[in-house]
Amino acid sequence: MHILRELWTKEIQEYVLNLRERFDDTFQIAREELQKAQAKQKHYYDRTVRRRKLCVGDKILILLPTESDKLLMQWKDLFDVLAIVGINDYHINVKRKQKTFNANLLKRYFTRDTAMTLWKTTTRVAAVMTVAVKSYPSLLAGLARRQ
Known part of the structure; x- marks a missing residue:
C-alpha cells in the first residue's frame, strides 16, 4: 500500500503541476489575443472619431433621457459650459447644480x-x-x- 500511495501522490503532483503550466500557457495566450483585439478595436474607433472642442461660455445641448422613457434619449435644453475639467469632460450648470458631463453627451448649439x-x-x-x-x-x- 505504501508503494501504491507514493505512485499516486507522484502522479497527482505531476498532474497538478502540468495542469498549472497548461493554465498559465492558456492565460498567456488569452492575454495576448485580448491585447491584439483591443489594439484592433482602438484602430477602427480612432479612424472615425472626431474630438469635440468646447470653450467656456459656449451654448450647448445635453443628451438626456426623456421623462417618460429612461432608455429614450433626446437633446435637451440650452446650457452654458462653466469649466473644462479634462480632455473630454466639462462642468455644466444643470438645475442650479454643477454637474460634469463627457463630450459624448454634449453638442454645440449654433444660433441662426x-x-x-x-x-x-x-x-x-x-x-x-x-x-x-x-x-x-x-x-x-x-x-x-x-x-
Missing part, C-alpha cells in the same frame, strides 16, 4: 446668426480657392509637384 456667418465664410473661402485654381493653373501644378 452664427450658423449663417460660418456658412458665408466657408462659401467665400471655397469661391476664392475656385477662382485661384482656375486663374493660376501653374500654381496648382507647383503644389502637386511638392507633394
Whole structure:
C-alpha cells in the first residue's frame, strides 16, 4: 500500500503541476489575443472619431433621457459650459447644480446668426480657392509637384 500511495501522490503532483503550466500557457495566450483585439478595436474607433472642442461660455445641448422613457434619449435644453475639467469632460450648470458631463453627451448649439456667418465664410473661402485654381493653373501644378 505504501508503494501504491507514493505512485499516486507522484502522479497527482505531476498532474497538478502540468495542469498549472497548461493554465498559465492558456492565460498567456488569452492575454495576448485580448491585447491584439483591443489594439484592433482602438484602430477602427480612432479612424472615425472626431474630438469635440468646447470653450467656456459656449451654448450647448445635453443628451438626456426623456421623462417618460429612461432608455429614450433626446437633446435637451440650452446650457452654458462653466469649466473644462479634462480632455473630454466639462462642468455644466444643470438645475442650479454643477454637474460634469463627457463630450459624448454634449453638442454645440449654433444660433441662426452664427450658423449663417460660418456658412458665408466657408462659401467665400471655397469661391476664392475656385477662382485661384482656375486663374493660376501653374500654381496648382507647383503644389502637386511638392507633394
